[in-house]
Amino acid sequence: MSADGEVLDGLVQASFTVMAVLSQAAAAHDLSLTQLRVLAILRDREPKMAELAAHLGLDRSSVSGLIDRGVKRDLVRRTASTDDARAVHVSLTPAGHRLTETLTAEIAEALSPLTKKLTPTDQKRLGTMLARLLD
Amino acid sequence: MSADGEVLDGLVQASFTVMAVLSQAAAAHDLSLTQLRVLAILRDREPKMAELAAHLGLDRSSVSGLIDRGVKRDLVRRTASTDDARAVHVSLTPAGHRLTETLTAEIAEALSPLTKKLTPTDQKRLGTMLARLLD
DNA sequence: TATTGTTATACTCTATAACTATA
DNA sequence: TATAGTTATAGAGTATAACAATA
Numbered sequence: 001m002s003a004d005g006e007v008l009d010g011l012v013q014a015s016f017t018v019m020a021v022l023s024q025a026a027a028a029h030d031l032s033l034t035q036l037r038v039l040a041i042l043r044d045r046e047p048k049m050a051e052l053a054a055h056l057g058l059d060r061s062s063v064s065g066l067i068d069r070g071v072k073r074d075l076v077r078r079t080a081s082t083d084d085a086r087a088v089h090v091s092l093t094p095a096g097h098r099l100t101e102t103l104t105a106e107i108a109e110a111l112s113p114l115t116k117k118l119t120p121t122d123q124k125r126l127g128t129m130l131a132r133l134l135d
Numbered sequence: 136m137s138a139d140g141e142v143l144d145g146l147v148q149a150s151f152t153v154m155a156v157l158s159q160a161a162a163a164h165d166l167s168l169t170q171l172r173v174l175a176i177l178r179d180r181e182p183k184m185a186e187l188a189a190h191l192g193l194d195r196s197s198v199s200g201l202i203d204r205g206v207k208r209d210l211v212r213r214t215a216s217t218d219d220a221r222a223v224h225v226s227l228t229p230a231g232h233r234l235t236e237t238l239t240a241e242i243a244e245a246l247s248p249l250t251k252k253l254t255p256t257d258q259k260r261l262g263t264m265l266a267r268l269l270d
Numbered sequence: 271t272a273t274t275g276t277t278a279t280a281c282t283c284t285a286t287a288a289c290t291a292t293a
Numbered sequence: 294t295a296t297a298g299t300t301a302t303a304g305a306g307t308a309t310a311a312c313a314a315t316a
Contacts, residue, residue, distance in 0.1 A: 007250050007258045008243055010265030011153050016172075017269060018150035020192065032282070037151075049298060057155065062284050064299055069282080086292045086297040108143055114268050115142050122264055123142045129261050130145030133249050134152060167305070184275060197307050199276055204305075221274040221315045 018111065025107045029099060034058075034066060035075075039092065039100045042076060046091040075099060153246065160242045164234060169193075169201060170210075174227065174235045177211060181226040210234060 019033070026036040034056065041047070041055050053063040067090055070076040075096035081087035092100060115123055154168070161171040169191065176182070176190050188198040202225055205211040210231035216222035227235060250258055 004247070004250070004258070005243070006262040006266070007253075008246050010262050010269070011149070011246065011250070012157070012242075013269050014146070014265045015150040015153035015157075018146055019154060022147070022150075034283070050296085058283090059285055060298065061286080061300080065283075068299095081297095084293075084297080088298065107147075108140070111143050111146065112139075115139070115146070117267055117270060118142075118264060122267075123139070125260065126264050126268075127141040127145050129253060129257055129264075130149045131141070132252055132257075133261075134145070134148050135252060169306070185273085193306090194308055195275065196277080196309080200306075203276095216274095219274080219316075223275065 017114070021110045022107060025103060025110055028106070029103065031103075035070065036103065038066060038070065039075070039096060039103065042090060042092045042096070043100050046079075046089045048081065048087045048089055050087075052090055070096075152249070156245045157242060160238060160245055163241070164238065166238075170205065171238065173201060173205065174210065174231060174238065177225060177227045177231070178235050181214075181224045183216065183222045183224055185222075187225055205231075 022036060023033050026033055031039075037056060038052070041052065047055065049063055049067070050060055052067075053060045056063065058066075067076055067078065071078065074093050076090055077093050079089045079091060081089055115126075118126060157171060158168050161168055166174075172191060173187070176187065182190065184198055184202070185195055187202075188195045191198065193201075202211060202213065206213065209228050211225055212228050214224045214226060216224055250261075253261060
């Protein structure tokens with residue numbers, strides 16, 4: 001395979017590995033990957049439904065159901081918008097916040113065996129390159 | 136955030152980005168991410184159902200339905216095992232092979248804007264580090 | 271008895287279309 | 294008219310449990 005192909009293949013393989021870790025971490029708390037993303041997004045935002053749908057790349061109707069299930073588990077809540085009577089904001093409940101913190105720690109813990117395979121210098125280098133990639 | 140957190144966060148963010156690209160590429164051909172994985176796995180293997188399920192990390196019953204739908208679209212086929220009358224092998228049809236090649240090229244094309252942000256030297260470095268990560 | 275694969279069932283996730291309320 | 298959100302509906306993806314056939 002070409003040198004170019006090596007990076008691409010590595011990126012794809014690494015992504016699947018990371019996603020598997022994230023899915024497992026989420027599943028351990030009976031959450032889907034999408035629900036995990038919702039919690040992560042709501043960690044520092046209280047978007048309207050349409051904004052959340054845009055963040056997730058999903059249809060608004062899909063997010064309605066998603067939030068319904070989150071509300072039923074007391075992880076998120078809907079609040080009326082003050083400036084637009086049609087709009088609804090979504091935010092984390094205290095329980096949602098706690099679970100998000102727990103998950104963040106568990107995911108860091110589950111991923112650390114991977115990054116530990118690199119020297120601190122290479123870890124830093126990898127972080128820099130990934131940041132540039134995502135720019 | 137700590138230096139360690141930077142790598143972890145970069146890995147997670149990059150993984151979501153790559154997954155979004157893969158999902159889009161798959162969706163353009165009316166395939167799910169899981170179906171894309173199936174095609175990729177079958178590209179150079181003809182596993183039994185149980186082996187395929189293990190590769191995907193899914194229950195055998197889930198894979199039954201998955202393969203059902205693939206068969207319906209003439210992308211994969213089931214063949215009897217010669218050494219175990221209970222077992223069934225799965226393989227790509229010619230149409231499945233063609234679609235897999237097309238997808239591979241399209242995904243490489245869709246991801247190249249990302250890697251192009253790095254110098255050839257850094258691309259090589261990234262490939263090396265990701266390979267070590269996945270070791 | 272254990273394993274392979276399928277089927278029945280139930281739930282989540284997702285999109286499309288149709289609807290209500292508000293802008 | 295256009296936008297925000299929901300609901301109804303349908304199909305894919307997934308797991309659990311039960312099953313038939315074979316090992």
